[in-house]
Amino acid sequence: MKIAERINRLGTETAFAVSAEANAFAAEGNTVYPFHLGDMNIPTPANVMEAAIKAMKDGKTGYCPNYGVAELRDVLAKDVNASHGTAYSMDNVAIQPGGKPTIAKFILALMNPGDEVLYPNPGYPIYESQIEFHGGKAVPYGYLEGEHNFKLDIDAIGKQITPRTRILVLNDLQNPTGAECGAEEFDQLAELVLANDLYVLCDEAYFDIRYEGQSQSFAALPDMASRCVILYTFSKKFAMTGWRLGASIGPKGVIDVIAKLNVNDESCSNHFIQYGAIEGLTGDQTEAQQILNTLQERRNTAVDILNSIDGISCFRPNATFYLFPNVTRVMQRKGLTDYNVMRQTILQETGVSFCTRLHFGRELKGEDQLYVRLAYSGIDTSEIKNGLNKLKQFLET
Amino acid sequence: MKIAERINRLGTETAFAVSAEANAFAAEGNTVYPFHLGDMNIPTPANVMEAAIKAMKDGKTGYCPNYGVAELRDVLAKDVNASHGTAYSMDNVAIQPGGKPTIAKFILALMNPGDEVLYPNPGYPIYESQIEFHGGKAVPYGYLEGEHNFKLDIDAIGKQITPRTRILVLNDLQNPTGAECGAEEFDQLAELVLANDLYVLCDEAYFDIRYEGQSQSFAALPDMASRCVILYTFSKKFAMTGWRLGASIGPKGVIDVIAKLNVNDESCSNHFIQYGAIEGLTGDQTEAQQILNTLQERRNTAVDILNSIDGISCFRPNATFYLFPNVTRVMQRKGLTDYNVMRQTILQETGVSFCTRLHFGRELKGEDQLYVRLAYSGIDTSEIKNGLNKLKQFLET
Numbered sequence: 065m066k067i068a069e070r071i072n073r074l075g076t077e078t079a080f081a082v083s084a085e086a087n088a089f090a091a092e093g094n095t096v097y098p099f100h101l102g103d104m105n106i107p108t109p110a111n112v113m114e115a116a117i118k119a120m121k122d123g124k125t126g127y128c129p130n131y132g133v134a135e136l137r138d139v140l141a142k143d144v145n146a147s148h149g150t151a152y153s154m155d156n157v158a159i160q161p162g163g164k165p166t167i168a169k170f171i172l173a174l175m176n177p178g179d180e181v182l183y184p185n186p187g188y189p190i191y192e193s194q195i196e197f198h199g200g201k202a203v204p205y206g207y208l209e210g211e212h213n214f215k216l217d218i219d220a221i222g223k224q225i226t227p228r229t230r231i232l233v234l235n236d237l238q239n240p241t242g243a244e245c246g247a248e249e250f251d252q253l254a255e256l257v258l259a260n261d262l263y264v265l266c267d268e269a270y271f272d273i274r275y276e277g278q279s280q281s282f283a284a285l286p287d288m289a290s291r292c293v294i295l296y297t298f299s300k301k302f303a304m305t306g307w308r309l310g311a312s313i314g315p316k317g318v319i320d321v322i323a324k325l326n327v328n329d330e331s332c333s334n335h336f337i338q339y340g341a342i343e344g345l346t347g348d349q350t351e352a353q354q355i356l357n358t359l360q361e362r363r364n365t366a367v368d369i370l371n372s373i374d375g376i377s378c379f380r381p382n383a384t385f386y387l388f389p390n391v392t393r394v395m396q397r398k399g400l401t402d403y404n405v406m407r408q409t410i411l412q413e414t415g416v417s418f419c420t421r422l423h424f425g426r427e428l429k430g431e432d433q434l435y436v437r438l439a440y441s442g443i444d445t446s447e448i449k450n451g452l453n454k455l456k457q458f459l460e461t
Numbered sequence: 462m463k464i465a466e467r468i469n470r471l472g473t474e475t476a477f478a479v480s481a482e483a484n485a486f487a488a489e490g491n492t493v494y495p496f497h498l499g500d501m502n503i504p505t506p507a508n509v510m511e512a513a514i515k516a517m518k519d520g521k522t523g524y525c526p527n528y529g530v531a532e533l534r535d536v537l538a539k540d541v542n543a544s545h546g547t548a549y550s551m552d553n554v555a556i557q558p559g560g561k562p563t564i565a566k567f568i569l570a571l572m573n574p575g576d577e578v579l580y581p582n583p584g585y586p587i588y589e590s591q592i593e594f595h596g597g598k599a600v601p602y603g604y605l606e607g608e609h610n611f612k613l614d615i616d617a618i619g620k621q622i623t624p625r626t627r628i629l630v631l632n633d634l635q636n637p638t639g640a641e642c643g644a645e646e647f648d649q650l651a652e653l654v655l656a657n658d659l660y661v662l663c664d665e666a667y668f669d670i671r672y673e674g675q676s677q678s679f680a681a682l683p684d685m686a687s688r689c690v691i692l693y694t695f696s697k698k699f700a701m702t703g704w705r706l707g708a709s710i711g712p713k714g715v716i717d718v719i720a721k722l723n724v725n726d727e728s729c730s731n732h733f734i735q736y737g738a739i740e741g742l743t744g745d746q747t748e749a750q751q752i753l754n755t756l757q758e759r760r761n762t763a764v765d766i767l768n769s770i771d772g773i774s775c776f777r778p779n780a781t782f783y784l785f786p787n788v789t790r791v792m793q794r795k796g797l798t799d800y801n802v803m804r805q806t807i808l809q810e811t812g813v814s815f816c817t818r819l820h821f822g823r824e825l826k827g828e829d830q831l832y833v834r835l836a837y838s839g840i841d842t843s844e845i846k847n848g849l850n851k852l853k854q855f856l857e858t
Contacts, residue, residue, distance in 0.1 A: 067718055068570060068571055070569065070573075074725060080724070107522065108522045116517070117517070123504060124703065125700065125703045126502070126702050126839075130477075161727050164726070168726055174462060193725055194725060303522065306522045306732030308727060308728070308731045314462075315462055327473050327474055328590055329561070329562060329565055330558050330561055333558075334704055335704070336703065
């Protein structure tokens with residue numbers, strides 16, 4: 065069958081190839097330390113599972129509304145208001161089969177062909193893919209190394225805005241860098257958004273995966289709620305990645321359009337699992353807190369070992385479950401400056417599997433530092449120690 | 462927020478408005494007989510539920526591959542081969558969050574803007590919506606009343622094929638008419654497909670909802686497997702509408718593209734429910750058979766009462782859970798020839814709620830008969846009797 069031309073513009077997550085290589089290496093009898101996975105090896109809280117099972121057995125096995133279960137939309141709006149300082153109601157919420165579906169639906173609802181869309185690079189590769197797939201022009205902006213963490217390159221955003229720029233994709237608490245805006249950066253961004261009449265996709269997938277302090281939402285800034293759609297997911301907070309449940313949260317007008325896209329694309333999200341999410345938001349939080357504690361311990365273990373390796377420097381982000389160490393010096397010393405050679409050599413020599421900067425978009429002009437991405441969501445603390453100590457030994461000899 | 466222009470071309474399922482009106486009428490304390498629902502009021506088989514619960518508790522709560530769980534793809538290919546006479550392998554299967562997602566993904570994968578796509582009208586309204594939304598030209602073909610059932614209007618298909626025609630949407634065992642092709646019609650269609658180099662979306666949502674005889678698949682005809690993608694769903698056979706699980710089945714090349722769209726749109730389908738589907742396909746069939754028995758009894762009850770009403774004639778389709786009676790004479794007698802007035806009057810007078818021909822596309826040129834659609838998937842036999850006897854009383858006095 066002759067494939068449609070638009071498919072030439074469709075990207076993908078090249079990180080799946082890393083998984084395939086790691087699995088092949090493991091199948092040969094080798095130990096693999098899986099830092100490449102954005103998945104979690106932590107069980108979903110038992111109370112969430114039990115609530116979903118009860119709903120299934122109670123007959124919540126037929127269709128639910130295309131907007132999602134009303135009670136879930138209501139408690140989610142309240143939960144987001146409590147953590148964000150926003151004023152959403154259930155009318156502002158359309159439940160989705162995961163966090164990711166909000167990306168395509170936001171773009172379909174708001175981007176016209178030819179529109180320019182600013183998106184983070186390094187960043188989640190699906191933004192660029194969906195922008196180009198639906199006929200937009202994807203314009204990358206980057207991140208800079210600050211004192212304690214990566215910082216959004218706001219100058220790069222401001223300089224690239226043209227009369228055709230319509231949308232800003234903002235993934236604060238960012239995958240892969242862990243970057244986080246401060247109040248001053250948020251204010252500068254809001255000024256740019258207002259001055260240039262932009263709409264913003266706020267990808268908040270990691271908003272609740274936070275170890276110290278309180279996450280802030282760009283959508284909570286003055287005049288921003290009417291211009292922002294929040295990508296919300298239950299995947300990380302409740303270790304529900306494979307359940308596929310999330311939401312689009314924003315102005316009623318665009319949420320109505322997104323809910324109409326739901327009718328066209330998949331009718332609705334799985335019915336009974338939405339009762340699990342209601343329990344997650346309103347029930348006992350012990351296990352959800354334990355997930356954060358587990359992740360925090362892993363983060364500290366990984367950051368400490370990475371920074372002990374001569375030639376690696378690694379920030380300790382407050383949020384996400386990713387690390388994006390600068391490995392330029394050590395890789396130059398080892399002669400491993402080609403990303404794919406570096407990754408494959410280290411897998412073969414140590415079993416440590418990870419993604420590189422290349423899995424998060426094409427390198428931008430002027431980039432001269434080398435970065436890799438380690439996820440600690442799918443690997444226990446003891447294996448983090450074993451794997452990264454092997455890495456240290458390999459890199460320091 | 463200013464909505465993108467393409468949204469002007471997006472349709473919807475107007476039947477949702479019927480549900481809303483029925484719910485409002487019920488909320489006033491009235492009895493409603495819900496023949497409007499395409500949903501099912503039958504529980505999912507217990508063995509399917511238990512297998513999904515076991516998988517959930519066993520930790521199948523992380524991502525699965527974008528193509529779906531390998532074991533499910535394997536057993537589904539074998540199950541389809543057994544019932545269809547095809548020769549698919551798991552490479553031909555991409556699991557989806559429902560039957561519906563195959564519609565948009567098929568169109569995105571194979572239709573270029575400006576292509577003409579033949580689609581059934583009356584028919585499932587999402588075909589027309591997705592074709593136009595993604596820049597195609599939706600060309601309707603209709604159905605004719607035959608001796609024992611509706612028949613595809615093959616002449617209308619043949620006459621409307623142009624050099625720009627690229628795709629045929631075929632919903633054999635059709636919603637709403639219950640129409641079914643015979644061997645001769647399939648052969649004629651296959652000739653048209655080959656002569657005009659067409660691709661076919663075979664929407665087989667009701668393939669397994671069959672009371673007598675054996676369903677046939679257009680994809681099983683000689684030379685057709687390479688031109689067809691089957692929309693498969695677990696929704697009806699196992700009363701799993703709200704679980705949202707289905708599959709796209711077709712040539713590996715297009716399935717690979719569809720699986721790449723999965724990566725972009727929702728990553729994957731819910732992981733643990735796929736183990737419920739494996740049990741559904743390979744485990745005890747007692748409850749699945751009971752679902753068919755229940756539906757058959759409902760069909761016979763409804764058809765018998767409808768045909769006893771002076772001025773209504775109703776076929777008894779072998780498949781689907783829909784009836785599409787011709788109500789022209791009775792409605793002319795009652796002065797209810799406006800579809801919406803007819804529907805609302807009958808709801809108010811009898812509590813019987815149903816969809817009309819208008820919920821399945823715009824009327825075609827030359828249509829002079831009136832049809833309504835009754836679904837018997839969401840209403841018990843006793844209520845079918847009560848409701849349709851009230852309808853009979855109202856229409857005959």
